[in-house]
Amino acid sequence: MTTQLFNLLTVAPEAALTLGAVLVLLIGTSKDVRPWTLKALTAFTLAMTAAALTKQALVLPDAVTSAGYGGMVTLDSTSILWVGLLYVVAILAFVMSWEFVEDHQTKAPEIVALMMLATAGFMFMVSAGHFMMLFLGLEVGSISLYILTALGSPSKDSDEAAMKYFLMGSMASAILLYGIALIYTGTGDLSYGGVFNSFNTALEAPGLILSGPFAGHATGVPLVAVVGIALLLVGLLFKVTAAPFHFWAPDVYQGAPGRMVGFIAAAAKVAGFAAILRMVQFPLFPVFGKVQTPLVAVATVSVILGTLYAIRQDDVRRMLAYSGIAHAGFMLIGVSVGFIDVTTGNSGFPGTMFYLGTYSVTLVLTFGLLAVVSGDGRASIEQFRGLGRSSPVLAGSISIFMLSMSGMPLTSGFVGKFAVFSTAWVAGFHFVVVISLVMSVAAFFFYLRLIVAMYFEEGDATVSMALNQKVVVLAGVVMTIFLGTYPGPTIDFIIEALKL
Amino acid sequence: MDFPILSVLIAAPLVAAVIVGFLPKNRPNLAVPVGMALSAVPVGLVAWLFTAFENIGPAQFSEGKVLIPQLGVWWHLAVDGVSLPLVLLTAVLVPLSIGISSRVSDNPKLLVAMILFLEAGMFGVFLAFNLILFFVFFEAVLIPMYFIIGIWGSENRIYAAIKFFLFTAFGSAFMLSGILYLGAQHLATTGFWSFEYSDIFNSVELSAGAEAWLFWAFALAFAIKVPLFPFHTWLPDAHVQAPTAGSVLLAGVMLKLGTYGLIRYNLVLFPQASVDYMGIVAVLAVIGIVYGAAVAIVQPDIKKLVAYSSVSHLGFIVLGIFSMTRSGAAGAVLQGVNHGLITGGLFMLVGLLYERRHTKKIADFGGLAKPAPILAGVFLFLSFASVGLPGLAGFPGEFLILIGSFGTLPWAAVIGATGVILAAVYLLWAYQRVFTGEPTVEENRAVRDLSAGEKLLFVPLIVLVLVLGLFPRILLDKIEPSTDAIVEYVVSSTSGVSE
Numbered sequence: 001m002t003t004q005l006f007n008l009l010t011v012a013p014e015a016a017l018t019l020g021a022v023l024v025l026l027i028g029t030s031k032d033v034r035p036w037t038l039k040a041l042t043a044f045t046l047a048m049t050a051a052a053l054t055k056q057a058l059v060l061p062d063a064v065t066s067a068g069y070g071g072m073v074t075l076d077s078t079s080i081l082w083v084g085l086l087y088v089v090a091i092l093a094f095v096m097s098w099e100f101v102e103d104h105q106t107k108a109p110e111i112v113a114l115m116m117l118a119t120a121g122f123m124f125m126v127s128a129g130h131f132m133m134l135f136l137g138l139e140v141g142s143i144s145l146y147i148l149t150a151l152g153s154p155s156k157d158s159d160e161a162a163m164k165y166f167l168m169g170s171m172a173s174a175i176l177l178y179g180i181a182l183i184y185t186g187t188g189d190l191s192y193g194g195v196f197n198s199f200n201t202a203l204e205a206p207g208l209i210l211s212g213p214f215a216g217h218a219t220g221v222p223l224v225a226v227v228g229i230a231l232l233l234v235g236l237l238f239k240v241t242a243a244p245f246h247f248w249a250p251d252v253y254q255g256a257p258g259r260m261v262g263f264i265a266a267a268a269k270v271a272g273f274a275a276i277l278r279m280v281q282f283p284l285f286p287v288f289g290k291v292q293t294p295l296v297a298v299a300t301v302s303v304i305l306g307t308l309y310a311i312r313q314d315d316v317r318r319m320l321a322y323s324g325i326a327h328a329g330f331m332l333i334g335v336s337v338g339f340i341d342v343t344t345g346n347s348g349f350p351g352t353m354f355y356l357g358t359y360s361v362t363l364v365l366t367f368g369l370l371a372v373v374s375g376d377g378r379a380s381i382e383q384f385r386g387l388g389r390s391s392p393v394l395a396g397s398i399s400i401f402m403l404s405m406s407g408m409p410l411t412s413g414f415v416g417k418f419a420v421f422s423t424a425w426v427a428g429f430h431f432v433v434v435i436s437l438v439m440s441v442a443a444f445f446f447y448l449r450l451i452v453a454m455y456f457e458e459g460d461a462t463v464s465m466a467l468n469q470k471v472v473v474l475a476g477v478v479m480t481i482f483l484g485t486y487p488g489p490t491i492d493f494i495i496e497a498l499k500l
Numbered sequence: 501m502d503f504p505i506l507s508v509l510i511a512a513p514l515v516a517a518v519i520v521g522f523l524p525k526n527r528p529n530l531a532v533p534v535g536m537a538l539s540a541v542p543v544g545l546v547a548w549l550f551t552a553f554e555n556i557g558p559a560q561f562s563e564g565k566v567l568i569p570q571l572g573v574w575w576h577l578a579v580d581g582v583s584l585p586l587v588l589l590t591a592v593l594v595p596l597s598i599g600i601s602s603r604v605s606d607n608p609k610l611l612v613a614m615i616l617f618l619e620a621g622m623f624g625v626f627l628a629f630n631l632i633l634f635f636v637f638f639e640a641v642l643i644p645m646y647f648i649i650g651i652w653g654s655e656n657r658i659y660a661a662i663k664f665f666l667f668t669a670f671g672s673a674f675m676l677s678g679i680l681y682l683g684a685q686h687l688a689t690t691g692f693w694s695f696e697y698s699d700i701f702n703s704v705e706l707s708a709g710a711e712a713w714l715f716w717a718f719a720l721a722f723a724i725k726v727p728l729f730p731f732h733t734w735l736p737d738a739h740v741q742a743p744t745a746g747s748v749l750l751a752g753v754m755l756k757l758g759t760y761g762l763i764r765y766n767l768v769l770f771p772q773a774s775v776d777y778m779g780i781v782a783v784l785a786v787i788g789i790v791y792g793a794a795v796a797i798v799q800p801d802i803k804k805l806v807a808y809s810s811v812s813h814l815g816f817i818v819l820g821i822f823s824m825t826r827s828g829a830a831g832a833v834l835q836g837v838n839h840g841l842i843t844g845g846l847f848m849l850v851g852l853l854y855e856r857r858h859t860k861k862i863a864d865f866g867g868l869a870k871p872a873p874i875l876a877g878v879f880l881f882l883s884f885a886s887v888g889l890p891g892l893a894g895f896p897g898e899f900l901i902l903i904g905s906f907g908t909l910p911w912a913a914v915i916g917a918t919g920v921i922l923a924a925v926y927l928l929w930a931y932q933r934v935f936t937g938e939p940t941v942e943e944n945r946a947v948r949d950l951s952a953g954e955k956l957l958f959v960p961l962i963v964l965v966l967v968l969g970l971f972p973r974i975l976l977d978k979i980e981p982s983t984d985a986i987v988e989y990v991v992s993s994t995s996g997v998s999e
Binding site: 350388389403408409410414415418419421422425426430433434437438440441444445448451452455456457485486487488491492495 | 566567568569570571607632635636637639640643646647650651657658661662665666669670672673674676677680681683684687693
C-alpha cells in the first residue's frame with residue numbers, strides 16, 4: 001500500500017463533485033443566469049466526475065491499493081465499485097428529478113449543489129480508510145439529505161419527515177461517533193489498518209490480565225471495543241433502515257418530495273451498506289464472529305417486519321419503505337455470512353454487492369416513475385389505476401421493477417436473492433433462508449398490488465414521461481433483465497474486485 | 501452438437517410475441533391470425549423433433565452453455581421420453597388457444613403476446629436440465645398466466661389471479677430451498693457449486709432424513725401445481741375466472757408441469773423417499789380422483805364442472821407415477837397428453853357456449869343439440885374420450901395406470917377405478933342437461949352452431965384424440981424407454997416395492 005500525504009487521484013471524483021457544487025452555488029444563484037446554465041454546469045460536473053472515476057479505474061491495476069491524505073482515504077478495487085455505484089445512483093436521480101429542480105426556480109442551485117454534496121460525502125464515506133473520515137463523509141451526506149427531505153416545505157408531510165429524519169439521524173450519528181470513540185479507547189487507533197492490527201494481535205497473541213477480579217484471564221478484544229463495534233454498527237444499520245432502527249424510513253419516504261425520494265432512499269442505502277461491508281471486510285474482520293449472530297438476528301427481524309408491514313400499506317412510497325426494510329434484511333443475511341470463511345472459502349460479499357447494486361438502481365428508477373404519476377404528494381394506489389392501458393412504457397417498467405424487487409426469476413432481483421441465499425445456506429443459516437423464502441412469497445402480495453391497479457382495474461389516469469426519463473428507465477429495464485438472465489460476467493467482475 | 505433445436509424452440513415463441521407486440525395499433529384484428537401463424541413455427545419444430553427423436557431412454561438433443569459459472573447454473577436443455585410428449589402437447593394447444601380468443605376485444609395483441617410468452621416458459625420447464633433453470637421457468641410461467649387471468653378474466657378475476665399466483669409461489673419457495681440444499685450438498689462433496697441435473701444425480705449423497713425433507717419440499721411445489729388434494733382450492737377459482745385461452749393452457753399444459761416435476765425430480769432424485777411415501781401420495785391421489793369427480797357431479801356451473809374433472813383426472817396421473825410400475829409411469833405420461841387434448845377441447849367448447857349465451861350455469865342451457873348439432877357432437881365426442889371409451893384417447897392412459905397401480909397399490913386402483921364411472925356420470929349428465937331435449941328457454945333456440953373457423957380449431961383435437969386412442973403406440977414407443985429406465989432405477993436402488 002502506498003500512503004501519501006497528498007494524492008489527489010484518491011479523491012478525484014469527490015473533488016470534482018465538490019467543485020461542481022461550489023460552482024453551481026457561485027454562478028447559479030445570480031439572477032441573470034439562464035435556466036440552461038444550471039443544466040450545463042450539472043452535466044459538466046457529472047462528466048468531470050466520470051472522467052475522474054475512469055482515471056482511477058485505469059490507474060488501479062498499477063497501484064493495487066493507494067491511500068491518500070495520510071490514510072484518510074483509500075483507493076482500491078472495492079472502493080471504486082462503491083464510488084461508481086453512488087455515481088450511477090446520482091446520475092439516475094438527476095435525470096429522474098430534474099423537473100423537480102426546474103420547478104424550484106430560486107432554490108434550484110441549492111438542490112443541485114446539495115445532491116452533489118450528498119454524493120461526494122457518501123463517496124468519502126465508502127472510500128474512507130479512517131474512522132474519522134467515515135464519520136465526516138456520513139455527516140456531509142446525511143445533512144444534505146435532511147435538507148433535501150425538507151424541500152417539500154411548507155407541506156406538513158415534508159416538514160414532519162425532515163424533522164424526524166434530522167432528529168433520529170443526528171441521534172444515530174451520535175451513537176456512531178460514540179462507538180468510534182470506544183473503539184479508539186479499546187484499540188488506540190482510528191485508521192482501519194491500525195484497528196485491524198490491534199484486533200488481530202489481541203486475538204492471536206492474547207496477553208493475560210495482571211490484576212483485578214479477572215487476573216489470569218486472556219485479555220482478548222477489550223470489552224469496550226466490542227461495545228464500540230456494536231454502537232458503530234447500530235449507527236450504520238440506521239442508515240440502511242434495518243429493523244429495529246427503521247422507524248424513520250416510512251415517514252421520510254412518504255413525506256419527502258416524491259421526485260426527490262429516490263435519491264434520498266438509494267444514496268443512504270448504498271452508502272450505509274458499503275460502509276458496513278467495508279467494516280466487515282477490513283477493520284472488523286478479526287472480530288467478525290462476535291457480530292455475526294446479532295447481524296443475523298437483525299436481518300431476520302428486518303425481513304419479517306418489513307414484509308408484514310408492507311402488506312398493510314396503501315401509500316406506495318410507504319409500502320416501498322417497508323419493502324426496503326425487508327431488502328435491508330435480505331442483504332444483511334449476505335453480510336452476516338462474512339467476507340470469507342477461511343475453511344470453506346464461502347463469501348457473502350459478491351451476492352450482497354450484486355443485490356445492492358441492482359436493488360439501488362431499481363429503487364431510484366421506481367421512485368422516479370412513481371413521482372411521474374403522483375408528483376410530490378402522497379402516492380396512493382388508486383392513482384395508478386388504468387395506467388397499463390394509457391401509459392404502457394411506464395406501467396411495464398414499474399411492473400418489471402416490482403417483479404425484480406419481489407425476486408421473480410429472469411430479473412436481477414432473483415439472481416441477487418439467489419446468490420445471497422445460496423451462500424447463507426452454506427454458512428448454515430438454513431432456518432433464516434427458509435423464513436426469507438416464505439417472506440419473499442408473502443411479499444408478492446404487495447408488489448403485485450401495483451400491477452393489479454395498473455392492469456386489472458379500470459381507471460383513467462394518464463401521465464407523460466420526458467424523453468430522457470424514458471431512456472434511463474428503459475436502460476434500467478434492459479439491465480434488470482440482462483443481469484437476471486446472464487449475470488455470470490458481472491458476478492465474476494465483483495469477485496475479481498474483491499480479490500476473493 | 502449441430503443445430504440448437506431446443507433453444508430455437510424456446511426462442512421462437514418469444515420472437516413471435518415481440519412481433520405480435522409490434523403489430524400496428526389500429527389493426528387489433530391482426531393479432532389472432534398472426535399469432536396463430538407464428539405459433540405454427542414451434543409446431544413444425546416439434547414435428548421435426550418428434551421424427552428425429554430416437555426411442556431410447558437417456559435425454560437427447562442436449563445443449564448447454566454456462567450462465568453463472570460461480571454457482572453452477574447452466575443453460576442446459578435436453579429432451580427425453582417424459583418431456584417430448586408434453587412439448588408436443590404444448591405446441592399443439594397454443595395455436596388453438598390463440599384461435600379460440602378471436603372474439604376478445606380488449607387488447608388482443610397483449611393477450612396473444614402473453615400466450616406466446618407462456619409457451620416459451622412451458623417449453624423451458626419441460627426442457628431444462630439444470631435445477632435453477634427449471635425453477636426459473638417454473639416461476640416465470642406464473643407471470644403471463646397471472647396477467648391472462650387478471651386482465652381478461654371474469655368478474656372475480658383479481659382474487660383468482662392473486663390466489664393462483666400466491667399458492668404456486670408458496671410451494672416454489674420450499675422447492676427453491678430444496679434446490680439450494682442440493683446445490684450446497686454438491687459443493688460439500690465435490691468442492692464446487694452445481695445445479696446440473698446429472699451432477700446432482702451422480703454426486704450428491706443424501707441421508708435418509710434429508711431425502712425425506714427434500715422429497716416433501718419438491719412434492720409440495722408440484723402437488724400445488726397438479727393440484728393434488730388438498731392443495732387444489734386455487735384451481736376452480738383460477739379456471740372459472742380465466743378466459744377460455746387461459747383455461748385451455750392452464751388445464752392442458754400447466755397442470756402437467758406438476759406431474760412432470762414429480763417424475764423428473766421426485767422419483768429420480770429421491771427414490772427411497774418416493775417409495776417410502778408412495779402410499780401417502782397415492783391416498784391423496786385417490787381422494788382427489790373421487791372427491792374431484794363427486795364435486796363435479798353436483799356443480800351447477802359447467803366450467804367449474806370441467807375444472808373439477810381435471811382434479812379427478814390429474815389424480816389418476818399422480819397415482820400412475822407413484823405406482824412405481826412401468827405401465828403406471830408410461831400411462832401417466834400418456835394420460836398427461838390425452839387429458840390436455842380432451843380437457844383443452846372441453847374448455848374451448850365451454851368458452852364458445854359462454855360466448856353464445858353469456859352464462860355458464862347448466863340450468864340455463866337445455867336442448868342445445870337442436871340449434872347447434874355439431875357443437876353438441878364435438879362435446880359428446882370429447883366427453884366420451886374423457887370418460888375413457890376404448891378407441892378414444894382417454895382409454896389407453898387410464899387403462900395403463902390402473903393396470904400398473906393394481907400391481908403395487910391394489911386398493912388404490914380399485915377405488916380409483918370408480919373415478920371412471922363417476923366421470924361418465926358427471927359428463928354425460930351434463931351433456932344431457934345442456935344439449936338434449938327441447939330448448940326450454942327462447943334464447944337457446946337461437947344458439948349458433950360452430951362456424952367454419954371454429955370447426956377447424958377442433959379438427960386437430962379430434963384427429964389426435966382418435967389417433968392416440970387407436971394407436972397409442974406412436975407415443976408409447978417414445979415414452980416407454982425413458983419411463984422404464986426411471987422406474988427400474990427407482991425399484992433397483994430401493995427396497996420395498998414388489999411389482
